[in-house]
Amino acid sequence: MKAPSISSACHGCAQKIACSDVDRRQMMQLLATGLATSLPFMATQVHAESTVHLLVDADAEKDFAPLRPNDLKLGKPLLVFPFDAKAGAPKNESRLNKLVVIRLPEDQMTPETKARSASGVLAYSGICTHQGCEVKTWMAKESVLACYCHASKFALLDGAKVVSGPAPKPLASIALSMNGEFLAIASEVPPSSGQPS
C-alpha cells in the first residue's frame, strides 16, 4: 500500500489500516466518501483476498463476540473494532481503528447512506475529524452523533455530514454487509452518484 493519497485521504482512519494487511477492497470503502475520482490502479486489484472482517465491541478484551444487528438497540451507538474472522483477533493495534456503529430506521436514511447499511446498521469511523476524540453520543432530538470534546455534530443518516461544530470533514463511512447472521465490513463498494471531495 504505497500510494500516499490513501493515508491522507482516509482522514480519521488509522495510518495502520492504510499500511497493514487490510484488504484493498475495504480500503475502497473507507475512501468512498473521501475521493472525487476513483483510483484505477486499485480497481484492477479487487478480489485479491477474501478475509472477512466482522465487528466486536471495542471494550472487549477476550471472548470476542461478533455483532448481530439485534445486538444493537435502536439509536444506541457502540464503538467497535473490525474483527479478522480468519485470525480470530480484533484489529485493535491503534485506537484510530475504532468504528462507531448504530442501528437507525432505514426510512430516515438518504439513499446513499442506506446503500452502505446492513439490516439498518450504519458504520462510520469512530474518531472525530477535529481533534481525534471518540464520537459515541447520539442526540436523538437532532438525529446527530456528537463529539463530547468540542460538540461537533454529524448527521449519520446523511453520510455523517458535519452539521455544526469545528470538525472540518464528515466521519469516514464504512459500508456494511451481512455475513450470515453477523455484521461485516462489505467487500464491495455500493454504487454512488458522485462523491463530495
Added chain:
Amino acid sequence: MSHLLKKVSLAVVSACAVMAHAATLGPYAPVTDARLSNPEASNWLMYRGNYQGWGYSSLEKINTGNVKKLDLAWSFSTGVTEGHQAPPIVNNGYMYVTTPNAQVIALNAVTGEELWRYKKEIPADLLMLHNTNRGVALYGDKVFVATVDSHLIALDAVTGKVVWDATVGDVKALSYITLAPLAAKGKILVGSSGGETGIRGFVAAFDANSGKEAWRAYTTPGPGEPGSETWPAGDAYKNGGGSVWITGTYDPATNLAYWGTGNPAPWPTEGRPGDNLYTTSTIALDVDTGKIKGHHQYHYNDAWDWDEVSAPVLIDTDINGRKVKGAVHAGRNGYLWMLDRQPSGKIDFVNGISYVYNDVIKSLDKTTGRPTYDLSKKPGMGKAVSFCPSLWGGKDWPPEAWNPKTKLFYIPANNHLCSELPAADEAAYKKGDLYIGYPIDGVLGSLRYQGGKKPDSIGELQAWDLNTGKLAWSHKYDRAIWAPLLTTGGNLVFTGGTNDRKFRAFDARNGKVLWEYSMPSGVTAVPSSFEVNGEQYIAVQAGWGIDAERMQAGINTLNNTKTAVPQGGTVMVFKLEK
C-alpha cells in the same frame, strides 16, 4: 581596487548587512532570578508579566490620550487553527509565542521576522480535549514549553534546538499540559490538566539545567497525608482530579508559589463525601521542597465543575481598611476572593464578594469564608438540577489584572449564564476515557439563561476597589467574553474575547472604549506589552477555538442562531502610527 581589498570590503559589507538586519536583536540576555523578580518595564518575561500575576505593563507611551492612533505594526500567521491563548513573551526583542499542536515560534519583536520554529511530534492517536498552549517560560539561556502529550521541553533560546525533554505525566491516562511553566529559583514548575479523565492532580518541579524531576506535589492527598480525612477511605483520591492548568504566581520573598486547583473527579459528589482537599483551592508550595505550606479552599465538595485554577494575584494593598499581603482571585464560583498570605504559607480569608448572579452560594462565613450552599442547586444522582453561574462560572481561566496606578482589580466576567445538568450516571473510572458522571448529551446541551430569558448583557469587564469592596465601573457586553486582560501604566485595559473578532482598549479609570480593531479571528489569548528602541508595542494572538467556541455553540442553541467565528492563528503587534 586590489583583489584582497575587494574581498575584505565585500566581507565588511555583508557583515554590516547581517548586523543591520539583526540590529534590533543584540545578544540574548540570560534570564536570571533577579530579572524575573524585578522585570524591566520594556520586557514581558513571563505569562502575567510579573511573578505576582498582575498582567500589568508600566509602559505609558501608549496611553488614553493617543491610543486611538494605535495601528498594526506587523502580523504573522502561525499556520495553525484552534484556540490560541499564549501571550507573546519578549526578552529584549526576542519574542516567543506558542500555538496549538505543541509549536513554539521565535520572532523578531520589531520586524516580525521568524527566527526559528519548534514543533513537537504528538502521537497520532492522542485524544486532545484542549489542543492549546498558554506560553513559554524563560530562564537562563533557555525557553521552556509544556506540551499536550505531557512533556516539558527545554529549547535553546537563540537556536530553538532541544536541550532536554522530560516526560511529566501519563499520556495514556490523558494527563496533558496546556499551561505556561513557572520558572523560579533554578526550577521549572508545571501542573497537569486531566480532571475530566480522572487524573490525580499535581504540581511538579524540574531542574532547569538538567531536566531532572526535583519534586511532585499531589493535590489530592493519599492515605495518612494531611487533608486525606476530607476524602472517603479507599481509592477515590487516585482519580480525584484537582488538576492544575494555569501558571502559579510566586512570592520571591517567601519562596512560595501559589497555585489554583481544579474540581474533583467525577462531577457528582455521591461517591466522594467530604470537603475533598485540596480541590477548588489555592495551595502555597515551597519551591525548594514542594511541600504544601498552606491553602484556602474557595468552596468544598464541588458539584458544578468550578475549577479554581486561576492563580491568585499577589497584591500588597489595603483591603477593608487595613494593609494586607493579599492573594486575590475571581472565582469560577462567582465570588471575588480576597485572602491574606502569611510568610509561613498559611492563607487566611479576608473578604468575599459575589460578582455575578449566584443561586448556589447563599452566604459566606464571616471569619473563614466557608460558603453555605442552597442544596437544591447541587446536581447529582436522582434528578436534573439547574444552577447559576454556569459550568464555566463567573470567570473561567482568562486572567484578571491589577493596575497599581488606578488601584483597581479587573475581572473579565460572564453573568446571567446558568447550567442544567441531568441526573447523574454511575461513573466508572476507565483509563483514557472521560470520568465525568453525567450523560454527555446532557452536558453538551446544558447551557441556560438565567430565568430562562435571553439577558440584555452577558460579558462584563468589571473594575473593583479592593479596599472598599465596591465595583468602580463595569462595561457590559451584549455577548459572552473569553477575555484575558492586559492593563498598563498608560491607564488602559486591553482585551478581546468576543465573537465579533474585536480587540479593544478601555480607559482603565472609567471603562470607556477608546479604540478597537477587527482581528482576523476572535481573540482569547493573553495580551502583552513591550518596548524596543524606545517604542512601545501591544501584542496579542488572534485565533478562536476551544472553550470560547464551545460556549458559542451553547449560546447558538439557546438563541437558535449559527454564529461561527473563523479560526486561524495570527500574531498581531500594534504600535502608534507616526
